[in-house]
Amino acid sequence: MNLVIIILFVITTTIAADHRRPVIIDTDADVDDLFAIAYLLNVPTIKILAITTVGNAFTTPFYTAPIVLTLLSKLNCEYGVPVAYGESTPSLLIPGYTVPITLINNVNKYFQCLNATIDPSVQPSPFDAVELITYILKDSNQPVDILVLGSFTNIAEAIIRDRTIVSKIGTLYFSSDTDLQRRRIKKFLLPQIFDASGILVDDVSPNVWIDILAAQRVFAAGIRHIVIMPIATQQALPYNTTQAQAILQDKNIHLKPFVYKLVMSFATCLNEPESGLRWWDNSAAQLMVQLQQNNTKHGFCTKFLSNQHLEFILSPFAGQNFGSEVIDNKNHLTNVQICTKANDQIFLETFLTTISAKHSCQYSNKYKDRYDIVLQKKLLKK
Template sequence: MAHRRNCLILVFLIIVNKFYVDSRPLTLAKLQIQNCISQNVTRQPVIIDTDTDVDDLWAILYALNVPTIDVLAITTVGNAYSKPLYSGSNVLTFLDLIGCSSGVAVGYGVNLPLMSSGYTIPQSLLDSIDSYMTDPTCLNQSANIFLQPSPFSAIELIKLSLEYSTRPVDILVLGTMTNLATAISEDRSIVSKIGTLYFSCGQFKAINSYPSLIPNLTLATYPESEEMIDASPNVFLDVLAVQRVGMSGIKNIVAMPIHTQNTLLINLTQLNETLTKLNIQLKPFVLNFISSFARCTSSNPNGTYLKWWDNSAAQFMVQMQTNNSQGFCLRTQNVKSLYIMSADSHQFFGQGMINVETRLPNASGLVNYTICTEANSDIFLSEFLNKISSEKLYSCARQYSERFDIKLQQCMLKYEDTLQQTNMGKTVYFLKPIFLSMYLFIVLVII
């Protein structure tokens, strides 16, 4: 009996050993692909997710000229301040116009929100944003229709870049969070590879600003057809995506609230005075690209004010990454937030609640945010103009064949056989516990 038991145990150990061996190809394949990509690890990798509004393009121009970051990819979403047909193509056109036609991957993303608020952005505004660069009455630039996006979609780019990057990747969201929410829903393992999520917009108010968090069904009905006063567009247009991302377990979330962004109001006179003071000369296209914003997108043809919404989030990201105490954000605050949906949506649809724990001590699962609560417009403008005038375009310096997504595609093809073995190993990995349990049961019965 003892001899039989020893034999059965030996067979069991052999099966267990094979169980672990079969689970190894996943790690091997990933390491092979990572080594094949040869990622630049001297700079912080960043994915920029954008709805391609004009201020988003300012943010992209700024980020490309920051020496401490490496823009791995730009992913576009078509459910906010650009129409789906233009959200990706306008990024490609802009990159081409600044001399970066092949250095950064552009992935086309989602066109519909996870849940619509019912609000529709005015068609006239969308038309002026989508034609900003090519309209004869605005920048009057030519678009190259042969520019190609990444072979990966936005969702694939987010998931694969996070999976195969050798270090955590920061994500800068300049529009709705639909792309990121979709990517996380499809593969929750990528959450651990996100370094910090930086978000443009958001309303953060003390909870005692509201008489109640209980929906009042006798008031407004969902969905809303008009954007509410004091709403944050990037939240309002897909609040469900913001909720899902916020509750996904991302450890570090940083936001540039719309209230702080609105304090960075600068007119064209201030812009020109700063250029003269800093002795900066911008290329004609870049200067026109910035200064024509009010004229080309405003219903008032004499508009002179520049609003830096999403660009401020990009600069706040760099300030936080580099621990720059001299940056334009003068004060930050750590808050616990809850994005809510309510039938009483005119009051607090999609708002970030802070200080919730002071009123609801038993509340749990609140999301930690770091927000900028005070900013200096002069420091902000100087930083922006200095960076874009350098024209370094660090993330554009590489050749097309050296681009992260292209090398990733080539390396995945190179190790295709290993990846297939990985998939087989994963299948066996999930099946074997069943057989192991059956085997142990038989062993116990026989013994």
């Protein structure tokens, strides 16, 4: 009888695990992305298949994977999820322009501020990001959602190498970001999003313009569903430690010391005023979970634009215009959904409650069991 109970328990556990929504996180490993990863590790309805990184956006390429692996280690999950080095964003903005080193070194300084050493020798995936994305999508027997928290460089390269993977992408979620440097080059590069009536919807994300050709390739690939968390909506989600402290006290939420310091040190460690900070990419992660759970009425995002006909118009130099369209599903291409209004109290309560989970890693934390290691052994046998 006991054996029967054990077998039933194993079967039930396996079935429950299979119902988790598979997700790939593609990140530039900036600080707000780390908040998003810490949050998603604790969401029981998703399964993170891999975290892939892109460099030269807001983090130096050499440190992107070690930064994520350091975070996972601090959350007792260093072997739970594959982390793969990816492409570096090209310098396609204007001749001679690159993202300032002061921005791409911020996250390195952040970990120093947290007294956490980033070890560049830690073991990343034996696959690069594009390989891993491609293998995961080709091998999956169900659609895989992709959360893009950086530029589209890795996703675009994967699609170029094997276009059959597009049919395996469930929903592509992507986040806006912020960059004060953008204002300095706005006269040279003006990406904008317009709706069908010609009205400007929102400033486009730096995650788009840092590698605009990659974004064009992804948007034109025929992905069935794209969800956007734009800058304007993220402005309604201010980083405010006073508000966070009040929620922790009112809801009796207890965070582990590292998690508490990670979240509460955003302004202090970057030496910036709280008034200039938002939760940014973290909000895209929570939006993904909200929509995956079909919670359009009670989640933090309270208003959406759907099935919009969007056109990306680019003017990098005087007299030169080029772009690509994202067309609604009536034309058999892409269903576009945009979060246009957000409730910061609901967002923060959900975020803090989720990251306070007793176990910060819901994955098997054994290197030999990790998806990419099992895959490599299988490929070596062929």
